Amino acid sequence: MSAVTSSAPKPLLSPALMATLKVLGIFGAIAIAIVVLVQSGAMPKGSIGHKVLAAPFIDMWDLPDLLVQTLWEGLVAGVLYALIALGFVLIFKASGVFNFAQGIMVVFSALTLVGSYEIMTQRMGLPPGTVVAILALIIAIATMFVLAWLVERIVLRPLVNQNEIIMLMATVGLTYFLIGFGEYIFGGNPKVMITAQLGLPVGQTQFNILGGRVNIQHLDVAAAVIASVMIAGLAFFFQYTRIGRALRAVADSHKAALSVGISLNQIWVIVWFTAGVVALVTGIMWGARSDVSFALEIIALKALPVLILGGFTSVPGAIVGGLIIGIGEKMGEGYWGPLFGGGIETWLAYVIALGFLLFRPQGLFGEKIIERI
Amino acid sequence: MLHVSPNTATTGIAKGEVLLSVENVSLRFGGVKAISDVSFDILKGEVRAIIGPNGAGKTSMLNCINGFYFPQEGHITYKGVRRQKVRPHEAASSGIARTFQNVALFKGMTTLDNIMTGRTLKMNVGLFWQLLRHGPAMREEIEHRRKVEDIIDFLEIQAIRKIPVGKLPYGLQKRVELGRALAMEPELLLLDEPMAGMNLEEKEDMCRFILDVNQTFGTTIALIEHDMGVVMDLSDRVVVLEYGRKIADGTPDVVKADQKVIDAYLGVAH
Ligand SMILES: Nc1ncnc2c1ncn2[C@@H]1O[C@H](COP(=O)(O)OP(=O)(O)O)[C@@H](O)[C@H]1O
Numbered sequence: 001m002s003a004v005t006s007s008a009p010k011p012l013l014s015p016a017l018m019a020t021l022k023v024l025g026i027f028g029a030i031a032i033a034i035v036v037l038v039q040s041g042a043m044p045k046g047s048i049g050h051k052v053l054a055a056p057f058i059d060m061w062d063l064p065d066l067l068v069q070t071l072w073e074g075l076v077a078g079v080l081y082a083l084i085a086l087g088f089v090l091i092f093k094a095s096g097v098f099n100f101a102q103g104i105m106v107v108f109s110a111l112t113l114v115g116s117y118e119i120m121t122q123r124m125g126l127p128p129g130t131v132v133a134i135l136a137l138i139i140a141i142a143t144m145f146v147l148a149w150l151v152e153r154i155v156l157r158p159l160v161n162q163n164e165i166i167m168l169m170a171t172v173g174l175t176y177f178l179i180g181f182g183e184y185i186f187g188g189n190p191k192v193m194i195t196a197q198l199g200l201p202v203g204q205t206q207f208n209i210l211g212g213r214v215n216i217q218h219l220d221v222a223a224a225v226i227a228s229v230m231i232a233g234l235a236f237f238f239q240y241t242r243i244g245r246a247l248r249a250v251a252d253s254h255k256a257a258l259s260v261g262i263s264l265n266q267i268w269v270i271v272w273f274t275a276g277v278v279a280l281v282t283g284i285m286w287g288a289r290s291d292v293s294f295a296l297e298i299i300a301l302k303a304l305p306v307l308i309l310g311g312f313t314s315v316p317g318a319i320v321g322g323l324i325i326g327i328g329e330k331m332g333e334g335y336w337g338p339l340f341g342g343g344i345e346t347w348l349a350y351v352i353a354l355g356f357l358l359f360r361p362q363g364l365f366g367e368k369i370i371e372r373i
Numbered sequence: 374m375l376h377v378s379p380n381t382a383t384t385g386i387a388k389g390e391v392l393l394s395v396e397n398v399s400l401r402f403g404g405v406k407a408i409s410d411v412s413f414d415i416l417k418g419e420v421r422a423i424i425g426p427n428g429a430g431k432t433s434m435l436n437c438i439n440g441f442y443f444p445q446e447g448h449i450t451y452k453g454v455r456r457q458k459v460r461p462h463e464a465a466s467s468g469i470a471r472t473f474q475n476v477a478l479f480k481g482m483t484t485l486d487n488i489m490t491g492r493t494l495k496m497n498v499g500l501f502w503q504l505l506r507h508g509p510a511m512r513e514e515i516e517h518r519r520k521v522e523d524i525i526d527f528l529e530i531q532a533i534r535k536i537p538v539g540k541l542p543y544g545l546q547k548r549v550e551l552g553r554a555l556a557m558e559p560e561l562l563l564l565d566e567p568m569a570g571m572n573l574e575e576k577e578d579m580c581r582f583i584l585d586v587n588q589t590f591g592t593t594i595a596l597i598e599h600d601m602g603v604v605m606d607l608s609d610r611v612v613v614l615e616y617g618r619k620i621a622d623g624t625p626d627v628v629k630a631d632q633k634v635i636d637a638y639l640g641v642a643h
């Protein structure tokens with residue numbers, strides 16, 4: 001009779017925590033070095049070194065309310081980046097497809113929502129308001145389902161087992177199809193998100209704290225809450241339900257999943273639909289802060305540094321990566337942006353991601369890959 | 374003891390009748406002939422060994438049976454239904470379960486969850502209830518969980534229930550994989566080298582589990598195995614493949630004495 005015993009002892013600190021401590025230690029050392037340089041007079045005020053290395057931190061210290069404001073805005077942006085990356089990771093894990101169209105799905109779903117609201121209220125004469133907005137939401141969700149089903153039928157099923165690059169090209173094709181189709185149906189003009197009609201809070205609240213004022217948009221609070229609930233809900237679904245288990249199974253091994261009778265086709269539809277709904281939520285939140293138009297697709301470019309940082313297959317990676325990029329970007333823009341004369345937000349996310357990769361080439365949550373030779 | 378029983382009553386195939394028959398099957402990969410015109414059958418309730426040197430086409434044969442590969446020629450008849458093409462999903466739902474030569478588990482998932490996936494086809498509460506994780510979905514989850522716990526007890530792997538299988542030693546992974554296949558309550562169980570890479574004690578355990586499954590529940594087993602001692606002990610009949618062709622078929626004693634088989638295993642030139 002064989003006695004089965006438990007696995008190897010756990011290391012005291014998880015590798016991710018160790019890496020974080022390492023990074024913090026390095027930053028701490030740099031901070032001390034800067035203080036020493038400034039105090040000793042080696043880096044006088046107005047010098048380039050002082051402007052880059054000291055002045056921004058002094059500003060943070062002197063105006064804590066502004067710092068809180070910046071951090072909050074970074075957090076909200078980060079949550080939305082995390083959502084885009086999450087949709088991407090879901091699809092990549094379950095079907096191995098690098099979904100170039102994820103960003104466009106955000107725009108397309110938001111456009112379907114606003115566009116169908118417009119059609120119903122303006123052309124069909126229905127009364128504007130919450131009821132029609134909810135109807136439009138249902139139409140948008142249904143559209144994302146049909147899209148998922150069509151993608152499975154027309155793209156994934158015929159191309160299964162093809163080279164990854166072919167799958168990637170197929171999603172590039174999907175991107176241009178969605179742009180063309182969206183503009184054909186709903187027109188190319190930017191539209192206004194139906195924020196209030198959907199029952200989302202508008203307006204803002206000011207807090208007098210830290211000797212200053214912090215402005216909080218109600219919509220941003222709603223975005224953060226809805227995103228968190230959604231992520232928690234997905235995590236729960238994956239962990240504890242049959243279909244969630246099947247999804248994880250497919251992500252781990254296609255052939256084993258097939259052998260127990262899991263239908264890949266069904267799982268792919270579910271995954272693409274889930275990614276579509278995540279895209280819709282992102283689109284609503286993002287569209288509410290600007291307009292809904294295909295110009296929004298640039299936010300998809302923000303998903304890439306998040307993925308570089310978090311790893312293409314890690315859900316926690318997508319979330320933490322999104323927050324790091326969101327906060328890092330807003331901080332960089334606010335405190336260092338003026339030094340570069342603006343425009344910093346277009347590339348800063350990539351620099352942050354690359355900076356992290358210097359310390360953890362395998363990404364935040366990735367396992368170290370040791371090539372077998 | 375295991376309270377899982379395959380639904381033998383529903384199939385209408387009695388012990389000793391033909392459960393599956395392979396008829397003139399040929400399989401090619403480009404220029405490589407993996408299987409050439411092979412025929413044999415598997416009787417309900419028996420342990421049927423498939424042996425042969427590496428590259429003989431044994432794994433390919435299992436892959437044809439459970440729908441991973443589609444043979445270019447020939448047919449496979451299962452439970453009286455002759456099919457040109459069977460998909461893995463259909464094979465699984467008609468009662469065929471399998472394990473893999475190089476363990477194919479869901480590495481990030483626990484032992485419990487891995488075996489639970491074997492219940493996939495037996496669970497059918499809709500997505501809606503699952504999202505709520507309430508009512509019928511909860512009842513279903515509990516009911517199947519009980520079956521899975523029985524299998525875990527049977528395989529003596531209680532201690533590793535909550536451990537992600539990627540962290541387990543190879544021998545235990547093979548056992549979990551058997552557990553996942555058993556959770557399907559299969560009528561035909563395909564085992565691809567279930568004892569490869571195991572030490573003597575693990576091999577003995579595995580032999581015992583296989584015999585138990587066969588004798589207690591009447592599950593029909595097709596077994597690929599290299600260890601001749603094991604094959605002779607476990608199997609009722611043996612089919613021998615070499616270079617994709619069938620060179621012998623019969624009881625272990627007959628096959629063991631066959632000159633072609635002896636030559637194949639000793640690597641005599643021909
Ligand atoms: N997917 C595949 N693609 C190409 N050739 C394959 C594939 N699967 C098996 N083969 C070939 O078929 C032959 C039989 O392989 P296999 O069935 O794995 O043999 P065995 O399990 O008896 O060792 C080998 O020559 C192998 O290279």
Ligand SMILES: [Mg+2]
Pocket residue numbers: 431432433474
């Ligand atoms: Mg093999």
